[in-house]
Amino acid sequence: MLCWERREMDFEELKRYSALHPKPAGLTLQYGTAGFRSKAQQLEHVMFRMGLLAALRSRAMGATIGVMVTASHNPEEDNGVKLIDPLGEMLHPSWEEYATQLANAEDQELQEIVTEICQKAAVNQRKDASVFIGRDTRPSSKELSQAVIDGISVLGGQYHDYGLVTTPQLHYMVCCQNTQGQYGKPTLEGYYQKLSKAFTELIKKSLSSGEAQRQLKIDCANGIGALKLAEMETYFPKEVQVQVYNDGTKEKLNYLCGADFVKVHQKPPKGLDMKPNESCCSFDGDADRIVYYYKDTAGHFHLIDGDKIATLISIFLKELLAKMGQTLKMAVVQTAYANGSSTRYLEETVKVPVHCVKTGVKHLHHKAQEFDVGIYFEANGHGTVLFSKAAENTIRQLAKEEKDVAKREAAKVLENMIDLINQTVGDAISDMLVIEAILALKGLTLQQWDALYNDFPSRLLKVQVADRQVIDTTDAERRAVTPPGLQEKIDALVKKYKLSRAFVRPSGTEDIVRVYAEADTQENADALAHEVSLAVYHLAGGKGAPPQPI
């Protein structure tokens, strides 16, 4: 029953609370690839309104909804917020629009927009609303999450504030809650216990068990990952020793460190002392991304990104499925930013189908759900593995009942993998444990993993334009449909270089156009990226000075 209108009292409350979190007049923001992101001081009204929206979404779904206050890898001064749907997925796209409307409503329009959403989305006001809240370590996050709580409360919703958690931990809690504990216990202890139990089982089986300790240096981007790893330490098996760097006690969040910095700049983070051939990895600010790296004896830096993580996991899972004697449908999902060499290696050597989708985790996650085993990773290190319910049931049954020892053992390893992987979203802690377990079980070093294939030289650039929406794309963002002439120009430029490809698309998180190019040499990749940038600048309304050669 759509009875929001009948609760006159609540409108007064809404007005009163809304006035405590006023919207700066004229400010418009959009629920983008990763929710709302902006300077922290611009976001109080957005947080309050996302509290409102979460309560409405909870009523519409009859389930607990998550609200995470974080701006991930953005500078410390920024903040952001995203909603989590009942099974731990990203908010459904149909509600992203409501989120944008609500965030941009002027204070006096708020009541009208709330009523409209209730009507359009058939929100039953009599149902209970339940929301889980979490936040990262930014100085602004505590106060902003209080504004979220105000929004939930004013609509009569219940909330549980988990306080400081990683983004994937909150996704996990929401999923546990809505599956009545089937996915695990919705507590931090439940999360640590589930992961460490699965990891310990796996590491026990590894050849190196008892011989050598695994050592790993972790750059936590001065963020939440450090706190959560410290909490988890007591649960770790002694076979693995982690050393945490950039734990946030001295330096600023994400400053010259973290997964995004390492990936973009292709160099080690500040504050991590790296000796030749030591295994190192970086989390991002909210610990949902991870990249690995090492320095060789000649001092060269080697980055092992999301593409190589997807490759390692694919090889391992494919072998296990074969050992188990099952022909489950497995596929890898990437975006256009995946290095072409990884796509070729996966298709031709690992022999696993690869699909390319639009940038943004929700697109990858959605596609991966089509398979029994769907592995998805963005090149920047955000990804996970999804197992269909049917595949999971088969695996668990074989692990229990299969008579053939080799098959049963393979099923047991897979079963533990299922428990170790956070299937709700990419999770740096979980992915790290998955990788460490695979490396241990396969007896692989980081150098051997890195040597599976060589990345094609590539370059990622940003171009400033007056309105990035003038660029429209198709074919999973690999071809530009508008402005006229741009794609033809890119095609002509690509023809000039060997083994090359290039594409452009408007960013979903920054006010810029991204240009990506690959070619046979780094010089050519740089030159191609630069020429394409100039084409964007001239044909798509470039702003400021023209792009300079690299």
Ligand SMILES: CC(=O)N[C@H]1[C@@H](OP(=O)(O)O)O[C@H](CO)[C@@H](O)[C@@H]1O
């Ligand atoms: C090239 C690139 O790394 N793009 C990132 C970035 O999106 P853009 O839409 O390109 O700004 O942020 C997204 C959210 O974190 C992430 O999913 C995506 O991979």
Ligand SMILES: [Mg+2]
């Ligand atoms: Mg992140």
